[in-house]
Structures are given as C-alpha cells and as structure tokens.
Amino acid sequence: MEPINWFMNVVTQHYFDFNGRARRAEFWWYVLVYVIAEVILGVLQSILGVGQALTSLFGLALFLPSLGVSVRRLHDIGRSGWWFLISVIPVVGWILIIYWYAQPGTVGANEFGADPKAGVTPV
Numbered sequence: 001m002e003p004i005n006w007f008m009n010v011v012t013q014h015y016f017d018f019n020g021r022a023r024r025a026e027f028w029w030y031v032l033v034y035v036i037a038e039v040i041l042g043v044l045q046s047i048l049g050v051g052q053a054l055t056s057l058f059g060l061a062l063f064l065p066s067l068g069v070s071v072r073r074l075h076d077i078g079r080s081g082w083w084f085l086i087s088v089i090p091v092v093g094w095i096l097i098i099y100w101y102a103q104p105g106t107v108g109a110n111e112f113g114a115d116p117k118a119g120v121t122p123v
Contacts, residue, residue: 001025001029003029003032003033004033006025006026006029006030006033007029007030007033007034009026010022010026010030010065010068010069011062011065014065014068014069014072015064015065015068016064016065016068017068017072018067018068018071018072018081019072019075019112019113020072020075020112020113020116021072021073021075021076021105021110021112021113021114021115021116022069022072022073022075022076022116023076023105023116023117024073024076024101024102024104024105026069026073026116027069027070027072027073027101028101030065030066030069034062034066037058038055038058038059041054041055041058042054042055067084070084070101071084072112073100073101074100074101075110075112075113076105076106076112076116077100077103077104077105077106078106078110078111078112079100083097083100084097105117
C-alpha cells in the first residue's frame with residue numbers, strides 16, 4: 001500500500017477509533033506523511049506570513065486520528081492505550097514509547113483484537 005493510502009486509511013476509516021490494533025506499517029507511514037505535511041505547511045506559512053495558523057489547524061484536525069493510531073499501535077504489542085501517557089515524561093518516556101512503537105506486534109489475536117497481519121502475504 002502507498003504511504004498516502006496508509007495515512008488516508010487512518011484519517012477516513014479510523015478517525016475516532018481507539019479499538020483494535022494498528023500494524024507498524026500503518027503507524028509509521030501515517031507518522032511520515034504527517035511530518036512531511038507539517039513541514040510543507042510550515043514552509044507555506046513562512047512564505048505567506050500567516051504565523052502558526054496552518055500547522056495549528058492541521059494539528060488540531062488530526063489530533064484524534066493521531067491519538068487513535070498511537071493507541072491502536074500500543075494495542076498491537078499487547079499494551080493498554082493508557083501507556084501512551086508515559087510520553088509526558090521528558091526523554092525517558094519518549095524513548096520508551098518510540099521503542100514500543102518499533103516493536104513487532106503480538107502474533108495472533110490478543111485481548112485488543114485479531115492480528116492485523118493475519119492473512120497478509122509478504123511481497
């Protein structure tokens with residue numbers, strides 16, 4: 001699947017979805033497209049001289065999908081979404097949450113749902 005499709009899947013089909021599991025690919029492609037869009041908007045707002053309006057509106061519009069995909073990514077490794085709050089601890093919390101996001105998901109079903117990789121054949 002193309003990176004923009006991973007991003008659009010999160011935004012259109014899982015906008016306010018905190019249930020289930022998200023694969024690593026879904027999470028990291030979403031993050032990559034989000035960061036690229038933020039950089040482009042940052043450059044545009046610098047050129048247009050509109051302050052932080054564009055990036056603020058973009059971040060506000062995508063707050064819930066970003067939180068949802070983060071929680072579903074934690075569900076994929078068998079952790080509660082509440083573990084996301086560890087990211088409020090500077091440095092140590094950030095390192096730990098990134099480490100968890102990079103871990104492979106639980107093989108097979110777990111308490112948060114079926115394996116999102118089930119039935120997916122490697123390319």
